[in-house]
Amino acid sequence: MLDAATPNRPNLPAEIARRRTFAIISHPDAGKTTLTEKFLLYGGAIQMAGQVRAKGEARRTRSDFMQMEKDRGISVSASAMSFDFGKFRFNLVDTPGHSDFSEDTYRTLTAVDAAVMVIDGAKGVESQTQKLFEVCRMRDLPILTFCNKMDRESRDTFEIIDEIQEMLAIHVTPASWPIGVGRDFLGCYDMLHNRLELMDRADRNKVAESIKIDGLDDPKLAELVPAHLLEKLREEVEMARELLPAMDPAEVMAGQMTPIWFGSAINSFGVKELMDGIAEYGPEPQPQSAEPRQIAPEEDKVAGFVFKVQANMDAKHRDRVAFVRMASGHFKRGMKLMHVRSKKPMAISNPVMFLASDRELAEEAWAGDIIGIPNHGQLRIGDTLTEGEALRVTGIPSFAPELLQGVRATDPMKAKHLEKALMQFAEEGAAKVFKPMIGSGFIVGVVGQLQFEVLASRIELEYGIPVRFEATQFKSARWFSGPKAAQDKLVEANKQHIGYDNDGDPVFLTRLQWDIDRVERDYPELTLTATKELHGE
C-alpha cells in the first residue's frame, strides 16, 4: 500500500494529503454503477455489492418523477460518497448521467481533482464519453482510464488505445496489459509494478492475490499462462513499450496523459489496481482559484464553495442541501462561517457527509471533502464560505441556455406560487428563469429538451402547480457588461428583448444570431457573454 505523504507539498497536513476527490465519467452502460459498487466494497463502505443499485432503485421508485428518471435511464439526484481505501480517504462525487445536464456536470467537475473515465472494451470511446472528456479538458483535470468488460469479446488492445489517443487527443500509457479477451480473458500484466493479476471467475467479489514475477521471461509465467497467450502477451508488451509513451506522472497531472487499466468491474477485476492508481496519481487536493487570491488547501483557515444545490431531497422536509467542496483548512461541526455573498455569519450545525449513500452528521471535514449543508435557500451555487476573509471562488459558470420556452400555470391564480417554484429551481441550477420586462409569465431556459419535462413534473409534484410550457420567439440569452450608461441605453431601446434572471441581472433575449451582431455593432463598449460567473455580488 502506498504512503499518502506528498513530497512536493511538504506543508500539506497528512489528513489532507491522504484525500482523493474524483468523479467517474462514462457513457451510459459502460459500467459506472458497477465500478462504484466495487469501490465501495473495497472501501468497506458497504458489505455486499449490489447495495448501491438496490438503494438507488428504492429511492427512484418513490415518485412518478423518479420513475421517469428511471425509465429514461437518467440520474438527476447526484451525491457524493466518502470511503477509506487503505491509508487514503476517497471522495467520489457522482456526475449526472445524462447529456442534457451538461451544465450540472460541468459544475460537479469543478469540485473534483481528478476523473476516472470508464469505457466499454467492446465499444471504445462513445459520444457521452467524448463530451464529458471535453469538459474535463476545459479544466485540465487529470484523467485515469478504466477499460471495462474485458470478460466479454472486446476490441484489440492497441486499437482501443489508438482510438482514445486519436479521438480525445491525449497520450495513453498502459498501466496494465490484458491477457486474452472474452472467454479467454485471464487477467492482466501490471506494467507499472511488473506483477501478474489473474481473475477469479469463481467468485465475483473476490480479489485474487497478485503474483510477483521477475519480468516477462520469468519461468513461473509458463505455469500460469497458456503458451499461446503468453507468446502474444510478450509480443504485445514489447510492442507497447516501443510504441506507446511510458508513464509520466507530471503529464498525467497536467491532463495530457491518461494511464489505462483493463479489467472487469462485475468480476471485481482490475478495480484494486485502478484504486491504487487513483491513490498514486489522484492527486491530493489542489489549490482553488478565487478572487482576490487563490486558496491553498494547507491554509489553517477554513474555506469552501457551493457547487451544487439539491432541493427536496427528502420529500417530508422542504429543505435544500448545498453541496460544499472544502477548499482549505479543517472544518469542525458547529463552526461559524461567513457567507461571503451576504456578508452574514452562518453556524454550520448539522452538516452531512454521504457515506455510501446514507447521510451522516459530519463532525469534521478537511480540504478536499464534500459536505452537505441543509439550508432554507441562503446558499446558492457559486457561493463561498470562509472564516471571515472576503474570498470568492471563481470558475463556476452559468451557461446561456440553448432552449427557451415560456411557462404559465394552467390556473392563473397560482402565478405567484409558480414564481416561487421557478426561482427555487433557478437557484438550484436546474434551469434559467427570466422574467421578461414586458408582458407576464416567465421564460425558462435549459440546455436539453428533456429538462422541460423534468421541470414540469417537479413543479406539479413538489408544488402542486400544473403548468404549460409554450413556444417563445426567443432562442437564447446573453448577459452584458460594460459602462452603466450604455447598459441603460440598451435596456431602454430594446425593452421587448430584455429579461431579468433570478439575481435580478438583465439579459438580452435573442431570436437570431443577427440580434447579437446588431447589439455588438451598436454598443461596441458592451461585452455580451454566454456565461455568467456565479459568485454573486
Ligand code: G4P
Ligand atoms: P452504467 O452505470 O455506466 O450505466 O453501467 P452499469 O454499471 O449499470 O452496467 C451496465 C451493464 O453492464 C450492467 O448489465 C452490468 O451488469 C454490466 N457490466 C458492468 N461491468 C461489467 C463487466 O465487467 N463485464 C460484463 N460482462 N458486464 C458488466 P445489465 O444487464 O444492464 O444490468 P444487471 O442486470 O447486470 O444489473
